[in-house]
Amino acid sequence: MGGRTSGQVLLSPGQSARRALLSAAARPLAVATVVVCVLVMIGQGLWLKHGMETSWLDTAVDAKVVAGLGGHPLLLAVLVWPGEPLAFTALAAALVLACILRRRYGWAALVAISVSVATAITELVLKPLIGGTSWGNPFPSGHVTSVVALATALTLLLARTAARVPWLLRLVLALMAFLVAGAVAVGVIGAQMHHFSDTVGGAVVGIGTVLLTALILDLLRSAWHGHHRSEVRAHGPEG
Numbered sequence: 001m002g003g004r005t006s007g008q009v010l011l012s013p014g015q016s017a018r019r020a021l022l023s024a025a026a027r028p029l030a031v032a033t034v035v036v037c038v039l040v041m042i043g044q045g046l047w048l049k050h051g052m053e054t055s056w057l058d059t060a061v062d063a064k065v066v067a068g069l070g071g072h073p074l075l076l077a078v079l080v081w082p083g084e085p086l087a088f089t090a091l092a093a094a095l096v097l098a099c100i101l102r103r104r105y106g107w108a109a110l111v112a113i114s115v116s117v118a119t120a121i122t123e124l125v126l127k128p129l130i131g132g133t134s135w136g137n138p139f140p141s142g143h144v145t146s147v148v149a150l151a152t153a154l155t156l157l158l159a160r161t162a163a164r165v166p167w168l169l170r171l172v173l174a175l176m177a178f179l180v181a182g183a184v185a186v187g188v189i190g191a192q193m194h195h196f197s198d199t200v201g202g203a204v205v206g207i208g209t210v211l212l213t214a215l216i217l218d219l220l221r222s223a224w225h226g227h228h229r230s231e232v233r234a235h236g237p238e239g
Helices: 006-010 013-019 026-049 056-069 073-083 085-101 105-130 142-159 167-190 196-235
Strands: none
Touching: 026 105, 026 196, 056 073, 056 167, 056 196, 073 085, 073 142, 073 167, 085 105, 085 142, 105 142, 105 196, 142 167, 142 196, 167 196
8 A cells, every 4th residue: 555554655745634522613602502501500409409499491491382282191201212321222232223324423422421420410410419409319301311312312313424425314313313303302391290390400411412412433543543653753654
């Protein structure tokens, strides 16, 4: 190959860019979004810690959703279903498997890590720490955290999918994923499992965790490639 090692081929700029989870242009927006998610969570946490379980917005939204869906238990069960642990785990596993079969291992890692971490943050950290109210630990919503995290990871994947897949199809798929997440949020409110603010909290945890995970994985990828470039330069071309 004219003196280029397999390592140099592996580290070629074009291939390195394609492996990035976020494009260079998207990274500043991702950082800003993570910051906003953290600030929203801090604000909601302080609100709850001061004993204010609901706001006027909770009261208004909750009442409308419960009035519209409260008498339809079967519909509520269908709406909530994608956020149930078994259903969500199956959906996440299917996406991870699809990434592996297409040899998109970075994306498989993003989905597996980010959605698991988002769920763990909600269930093991935030609910015990700030979620306690007179009716349990509903904040933030674990159902919404899970499905929004999965929808966000899928959207990032679609955004970096090859251009031969029509952009309109990718947009429709991403919108459908977030529509499902929105349906779960409506379902848990209608079933009186959560307030509106609980679903907002779950959404910001899901979005923020996925974006932060993508940024970290890209940083690690960049550092790994930088290390191997240095090794290639130090040892010189072979063959």
